Amino acid sequence: MSSIAISLLDIEDDASECLVAEDYQTREGKWCAGCGDFGALNAVKRLLAKEQLKPEKMAFVSGIGCSSRFPHYVNAYGFHGIHGRALPIATGLKLARPELDVFVVMGDGDCTSIGAGHWIHATRYNPNLTVLLLDNNIYGLTKNQTSPTTPQGYKSNTSPRGSVLPALNPLQATLGVSNASFVAQTADWVPAHMYATLQAAYQHTGFSFIRILQRCPKFTPDVFQDQIKNPDLTELLVHEDGVDAPGLERLFKARRVHDPKDIDEARSLAQRTDMLRLGIFFRDDSFPVYDEIRSVRPVSPEEKVQGLEREFDRYAV
Amino acid sequence: MNRTANSQTTVTAVPEHTVEIITNSGEGAQKCATIFGQTCAKMGNGVWTVEIIPAEIEPPHHTVTSTSGNIVRFGTEKVTNWGDRSKLAVAFNDQVCLSRHRLDSFDDDCIILHEAMWEKHEDENIRNNYAKAMEEMSSKNYRFIKVPIEEETLKVVDNAQHGKNMFALGLLAEIYQRDLSIIEKQIANIFRHKSAKVTEVNIELVKNGIAWARENLDFQFQIKSVPAKESRVVMNGNQAAALGAVAAGMEMCAMYPITPATSVSHELAAIIENYGGMVHQAEDEIAACGVALGASYGGKVALTVTSGPGMALKTEFLALAIMTEIPLVVLNVQRGGPSTGLPTKVEQSDLLSSLYSQPGDAPRVVIAPRSIEECFHAMVTARRIAETFRCVVIILTDANLASGVQQFTRPKFDVRWQQEPIDFSALPEGLRPYDWDSETGLSRRIVPGTPGGQHTVTGLAHDEESHVSYDPESNERGCKMRSRKLAVFQSTLIPPSVYGDEEGDLLVVGWGSTQGAIEEAVDRARAEGMKISTCQLTFLSPMEPGLKEIFSRFKQVMTVEINYSDTVGDPYITEETRRYGQLAWLLRAQTLVDIDCWTSCPGQPLRPNDIYNSIIDKSERGASK
Ligand SMILES: Cc1ncc(C[n+]2csc(CCOP(=O)(O)OP(=O)(O)O)c2C)c(N)n1
Ligand SMILES: [Mg+2]
Numbered sequence: 001m002s003s004i005a006i007s008l009l010d011i012e013d014d015a016s017e018c019l020v021a022e023d024y025q026t027r028e029g030k031w032c033a034g035c036g037d038f039g040a041l042n043a044v045k046r047l048l049a050k051e052q053l054k055p056e057k058m059a060f061v062s063g064i065g066c067s068s069r070f071p072h073y074v075n076a077y078g079f080h081g082i083h084g085r086a087l088p089i090a091t092g093l094k095l096a097r098p099e100l101d102v103f104v105v106m107g108d109g110d111c112t113s114i115g116a117g118h119w120i121h122a123t124r125y126n127p128n129l130t131v132l133l134l135d136n137n138i139y140g141l142t143k144n145q146t147s148p149t150t151p152q153g154y155k156s157n158t159s160p161r162g163s164v165l166p167a168l169n170p171l172q173a174t175l176g177v178s179n180a181s182f183v184a185q186t187a188d189w190v191p192a193h194m195y196a197t198l199q200a201a202y203q204h205t206g207f208s209f210i211r212i213l214q215r216c217p218k219f220t221p222d223v224f225q226d227q228i229k230n231p232d233l234t235e236l237l238v239h240e241d242g243v244d245a246p247g248l249e250r251l252f253k254a255r256r257v258h259d260p261k262d263i264d265e266a267r268s269l270a271q272r273t274d275m276l277r278l279g280i281f282f283r284d285d286s287f288p289v290y291d292e293i294r295s296v297r298p299v300s301p302e303e304k305v306q307g308l309e310r311e312f313d314r315y316a317v
Numbered sequence: 318m319n320r321t322a323n324s325q326t327t328v329t330a331v332p333e334h335t336v337e338i339i340t341n342s343g344e345g346a347q348k349c350a351t352i353f354g355q356t357c358a359k360m361g362n363g364v365w366t367v368e369i370i371p372a373e374i375e376p377p378h379h380t381v382t383s384t385s386g387n388i389v390r391f392g393t394e395k396v397t398n399w400g401d402r403s404k405l406a407v408a409f410n411d412q413v414c415l416s417r418h419r420l421d422s423f424d425d426d427c428i429i430l431h432e433a434m435w436e437k438h439e440d441e442n443i444r445n446n447y448a449k450a451m452e453e454m455s456s457k458n459y460r461f462i463k464v465p466i467e468e469e470t471l472k473v474v475d476n477a478q479h480g481k482n483m484f485a486l487g488l489l490a491e492i493y494q495r496d497l498s499i500i501e502k503q504i505a506n507i508f509r510h511k512s513a514k515v516t517e518v519n520i521e522l523v524k525n526g527i528a529w530a531r532e533n534l535d536f537q538f539q540i541k542s543v544p545a546k547e548s549r550v551v552m553n554g555n556q557a558a559a560l561g562a563v564a565a566g567m568e569m570c571a572m573y574p575i576t577p578a579t580s581v582s583h584e585l586a587a588i589i590e591n592y593g594g595m596v597h598q599a600e601d602e603i604a605a606c607g608v609a610l611g612a613s614y615g616g617k618v619a620l621t622v623t624s625g626p627g628m629a630l631k632t633e634f635l636a637l638a639i640m641t642e643i644p645l646v647v648l649n650v651q652r653g654g655p656s657t658g659l660p661t662k663v664e665q666s667d668l669l670s671s672l673y674s675q676p677g678d679a680p681r682v683v684i685a686p687r688s689i690e691e692c693f694h695a696m697v698t699a700r701r702i703a704e705t706f707r708c709v710v711i712i713l714t715d716a717n718l719a720s721g722v723q724q725f726t727r728p729k730f731d732v733r734w735q736q737e738p739i740d741f742s743a744l745p746e747g748l749r750p751y752d753w754d755s756e757t758g759l760s761r762r763i764v765p766g767t768p769g770g771q772h773t774v775t776g777l778a779h780d781e782e783s784h785v786s787y788d789p790e791s792n793e794r795g796c797k798m799r800s801r802k803l804a805v806f807q808s809t810l811i812p813p814s815v816y817g818d819e820e821g822d823l824l825v826v827g828w829g830s831t832q833g834a835i836e837e838a839v840d841r842a843r844a845e846g847m848k849i850s851t852c853q854l855t856f857l858s859p860m861e862p863g864l865k866e867i868f869s870r871f872k873q874v875m876t877v878e879i880n881y882s883d884t885v886g887d888p889y890i891t892e893e894t895r896r897y898g899q900l901a902w903l904l905r906a907q908t909l910v911d912i913d914c915w916t917s918c919p920g921q922p923l924r925p926n927d928i929y930n931s932i933i934d935k936s937e938r939g940a941s942k
Binding site: 026055056057058059060061064071072074075076077078079080081082085087088089090091092093094095096097099100117118120121294296297298299301302304305307308309311312315316317 | 355358359545548549550551552556560563564566568569571588590591592593594595597599600601603604605606607608609610611612613614615616617619633634637641724727728730731732735765766767768769770771772773774775776777784785
């Protein structure tokens with residue numbers, strides 16, 4: 001068959017296989033009504049349809065938690081792993097199969113508590129993964145225990161008199177890691193912004209870390225109440241290299257031009273508590289990407305056998 | 318002044334000898350012993366080399382804790398273990414010598430070529446310590462010969478630290494009449510990346526050692542050698558395992574440094590990229606296991622390499638691999654435990670935890686290579702089992718195999734040892750992710766990228782669709798299918814062979830690295846007319862078939878293991894309270910035979926003589942029963 005014929009076939013294939021967002025969902029998400037995880041799933045489905053990704057060419061890797069059920073609902077390969085350990089699995093998968101699109105979905109306990117070590121190191125390895133931190137400020141699945149991101153003073157079953165420590169700030173932590181290459185924040189109550197942020201993350205080559213702020217309808221329904229009621233408490237980070245979505249300018253008056261290449265400003269903005277900030281804090285495509293720098297030339301079994309003879313010559317008696 | 322061995326020199330023919338080179342760490346004992354061992358191997362002797370490793374990199378010199386060195390056992394026949402105590406030693410100072418004495422490492426009439434400079438050293442402290450050490454060692458009949466090692470070395474180099482080892486090599490070369498041309502080639506090879514001058518100087522030092530020995534020593538030992546017919550290689554168990562991983566076509570080794578496993582990854586890191594693979598040094602053992610699992614999920618059969626404490630950290634991921642039926646090979650180079658235990662020293666105490674460390678029922682394959690050669694082949698076997706049965710395979714070697722150096726027949730590689738390309742072909746209509754064959758529990762491995770195969774694997778209980786399912790029936794079915802695979806695998810195994818007669822008074826059962834030492838002990842007992850045989854297991858989960866039948870042909874069965882067990886008669890210890898050695902425990906459960914054990918955990922490989930004594934003891938107790 002000529003190469004032209006092949007490319008024609010390809011086009012035909014593509015034409016027949018135009019997938020819409022719903023094609024990327026396998027079944028109804030089994031989360032509580034009003035759970036922020038639904039919003040993330042919707043945004044992801046839209047992204048997959050926009051990019052027309054082949055379901056068999058992507059994998060969603062998660063840990064354990066309500067949010068980690070995510071892969072079960074996506075028409076893709078999925079790995080619902082163990083608590084806190086999605087990132088090593090995803091890194092291994094990406095190293096073995098760099099051609100696959102690999103997404104990671106974690107909860108706040110999953111990523112910033114039990115998986116904190118892997119989070120720091122995966123940030124530094126900077127493999128080409130799209131990483132969603134579904135941060136509801138609480139342990140949902142295990143029913144209302146304090147998480148590292150629970151606001152100070154917030155009551156839970158394990159801190160009935162209120163969380164005693166200041167919350168851990170995942171943006172600040174991630175931005176503090178050398179080789180961090182993409183750090184963004186978005187929120188479940190601003191779907192257009194979430195979708196735009198996901199797109200930017202997907203397009204970035206490297207470890208694209210998005211913290212998605214969301215409410216748990218059962219245990220933290222009110223954590224972001226003030227910001228939701230009053231959009232003036234939120235500042236949008238905008239830039240020609242940032243994210244924007246139609247309609248956002250009407251909702252959010254406070255807008256700050258922030259160049260995502262500016263790490264110092266990114267860090268300073270991430271640690272400020274005066275306002276909630278949504279947008280891309282940092283992005284740099286020039287950092288070493290682990291699966292790229294570690295990529296190796298495939299070697300045939302015959303070549304391996306020949307090479308082994310040389311290795312054994314070193315040990316010959 | 319040169320004279321060849323003459324009438325004044327007594328030449329004693331012996332079948333084998335064990336020699337120690339003991340130094341401060343950093344004084345090059347390793348190089349000396351490697352060259353000596355290689356030379357013996359090349360001359361056709363059987364050889365086994367063991368390192369004496371201090372726990373620290375370079376502890377304070379001239380102390381008992383600074384002891385570093387090597388033991389080389391070589392003989393006319395094949396050598397399968399480090400043997401009993403040493404017949405000859407070269408010691409660079411009295412303190413390192415004393416540390417070996419305290420470990421009872423020297424034969425009662427061991428010849429010790431000892432550095433001469435300490436006895437009359439200007440430092441009073443050193444003189445006193447020397448005198449005390451000699452006093453302590455005088456309880457034995459050692460023959461000390463004072464050798465001006467440093468003084469002679471300084472005639473050739475400015476810094477004796479880097480040179481004494483080659484002078485020592487010369488001493489040994491003369492005593493054992495080693496072929497100088499082979500030594501020269503070895504030296505040239507070791508220093509091939511340095512200037513020609515370095516090689517020259519080292520050879521000069523060896524020659525000086527030879528000359529000194531000729532001049533001053535009145536004895537030599539003769540150990541005949543029979544050049545081997547087939548081509549052979551010589552290496553340690555970690556090198557063999559690393560090369561085995563390459564031969565098995567493994568392309569991902571994820572690890573976190575831990576003694577004594579790390580050198581597997583050193584060997585691999587140096588070469589694996591030429592074979593389409595990589596070594597990933599992860600942030601911890603958990604991550605290492607996760608990265609390996611992720612790579613296997615992506616279609617490879619990945620490897621993770623570790624030792625006890627790292628093994629403990631990997632447990633949760635291993636259960637996930639077992640639950641999702643993703644192939645994975647784990648190499649556990651055992652060291653002494655529990656906790657950080659004996660980092661550089663041997664023990665066989667991870668057997669039960671390798672089988673049972675996971676919560677829930679988590680069937681996996683456990684195999685234990687019995688020799689350095691088997692460390693190589695075990696990797697190939699493990700890769701194949703892991704893939705065929707979609708399971709976890711744990712390989713248990715230990716510090717004895719890891720650092721022991723031995724020659725073996727050069728393998729003839731086969732491309733079929735390697736993994737087949739991933740099957741991305743379209744899936745049959747309706748095929749489910751866990752379409753377990755109800756006879757065998759086997760199902761097709763579906764790798765991401767296979768069109769139409771999308772599903773989510775999960776560590777939660779699941780049905781054939783890989784859907785989370787908590788109903789009693791599907792949980793029982795999952796357990797049954799994962800377990801069935803082991804039974805199917807077991808059906809491919811043959812009963813282990815018995816070394817010695819097929820029936821008799823006592824059967825000694827061992828596993829893994831102790832084979833050589835046990836067989837040697839059994840040979841000794843048999844030579845005295847005892848009806849004793851041995852059987853060395855390599856498959857621990859599932860076990861080889863036919864064990865009960867084999868055991869039934871012996872009046873008594875006893876395991877020999879390098880791990881802890883209680884001794885009946887100790888305070889509180891009775892037949893009822895006694896905790897058994899780990900293999901004994903397993904075999905008792907498996908066969909309902911009243912199996913005894915003799916175990917020991919001295920942080921060193923077992924000595925044939927100690928095993929022999931345990932056999933005698935058992936036979937006597939058995940007879941009096
Ligand atoms: C090793 C281990 N420890 C604890 C648990 C119990 N556990 C399951 S999910 C979870 C926390 C979930 O919180 P989060 O990660 O924030 O996810 P969410 O449910 O809120 O989405 C915990 C502690 C577990 N499954 N495994
Ligand atoms: Mg949470």
